[in-house]
Amino acid sequence: MSIPFSNTHYRIPQGFGNLLEGLTREILREQPDNIPAFAAAYFENLLEKREKTSFDPAEWGAKVEDRFYNNHAFKEQEQVEKCEQELAKSSGREETPVTPFEESTEEEREQEEAAALKIQSLFRGHVARE
Template identity: 65%
Template sequence: MANPFSNTYLRIPQGFGNLLEGLTREILREQPENIPAFAAAYFKDLLEKREKTNFDPAEWGAKIDDRYYNNHAFKESAGENKEEAAAVKIQAAFRGHLAREEVKKMKSEKLENTKEANK
C-alpha cells in the first residue's frame, strides 16, 4: 500500500529540467494544438541535432546548473562579500545606537522642560 505522506524526496535528473524548460518555451512560442505530438517532434529534432553536432543541451544545462549551485561566487551578488556584509551590519548597529542615544537625550530634555514648566 502506498503511503501518500511519506518522506520520499524524488530528485530530478541533471539536465532534465533544462530540457523541459526548452520544450515549454517552444510550446509557449508556437502554441501547438497537439502538444504531445509537438513534444515528440521537438525531442526528435533535438536528438538529430545532438547526433550531428555532438552537443547535448541536457549535459550542458546540467554543467551550468552544477556550476551555479556549487560555485559560491555565483551565489554572491556582484561586489558583495563577507567583509562588506559585516561592515554594513556594524554600521547599522552603530546608527541604531546613535538613534537610541538621541531619543534618550530628547526624552531627558523634554522631562527637564516639563519640570521647569511645572515650577
Template identity: 75%
Template sequence: MSIPFSNTHYRIPQGFGNLLEGLTREILREQPDNIPAFAAAYFENLLEKREKTNFDPAEWGAKVDDRFYNNHAFKEQESPVKHEPGKENSQTSMKEKTALESPEEDKDMEENAAFKIQAAFRGHLAREEVKKMKSSDLEEEKTEENE
C-alpha cells in the first residue's frame, strides 16, 4: 500500500489482505445496499465458522503469502530423534481425523451454495412475475386507449 506522492510503503498485516479480498468478493457477488452492515455480518459469520472448524482464513492466507515469498516456511522440520513406527501411525491417524472433519465443512459449503441457488431462483421467478404484470398492464392500457 502506498500514499500518493510519497515514497513510503506500509506493510499490511499478514492475512489482512486475504480478509479484505474475501469481503470484497462477497460484496461484489451479493451487491448489498448497506455495505457496512453486510461487512459486519460477513465478519461475524467468519468468526463463527472459525470457532466451529478451528480454521482461520487469515492465518491460512498469511501462510500462503509466506509460502509465496519464503519457500522454506513450508518445509517440514525434522526432529533430531528418529521416528518410531508407532509414532508415524499416530500422525496418520491425526490426518485421518482432520479428513473426517472436512465433510462437515463441505456440508456447510453445500448448504450455503444451495441457499444461494434457491435465492437466485426465487429472484428469477419474481422478475418473471413482474414482467408478466408489466406486460398485462401495458395491454390493458392499450385496450383502454383504443376504446
C-alpha cells in the first residue's frame, strides 16, 4: 500500500543506477519487442562478462559516483598552495616573466582584412555556382 503524500525518500544501492542506465541504453539501441526477455539476456551476458574479466561495471560506477560526490580536493586549497610554493622554491630555476600581448600592427590588420575579403568572395562565388 502506498501513501500518496509521504515524505519518504528511498536510496537506490550504489552502482544500481549505472546498471539501469546501461540496460536503458541497450534497449534504446536495439529496440527489442520483448523488453523483459531482453533485460534478462542482457543481465546474463553482463554476469558472464563479469565472471570472465573480473570487471564489475556496477562496482566501477559506484566508485566513480563516490569520487564525484565526495571529492575533497576543494577542501584542501591551503595545502595545495603551500606545496606549489615549496616546489617553486626547491626547483632552483627562475620562472619566465609573462610578456604582455602585443597588438597587431596596422600592416598586419590590412593583410588580415584583405585575406578575409578574398575568402569571402571565393565562398560567395562557390555558392553562386551551385
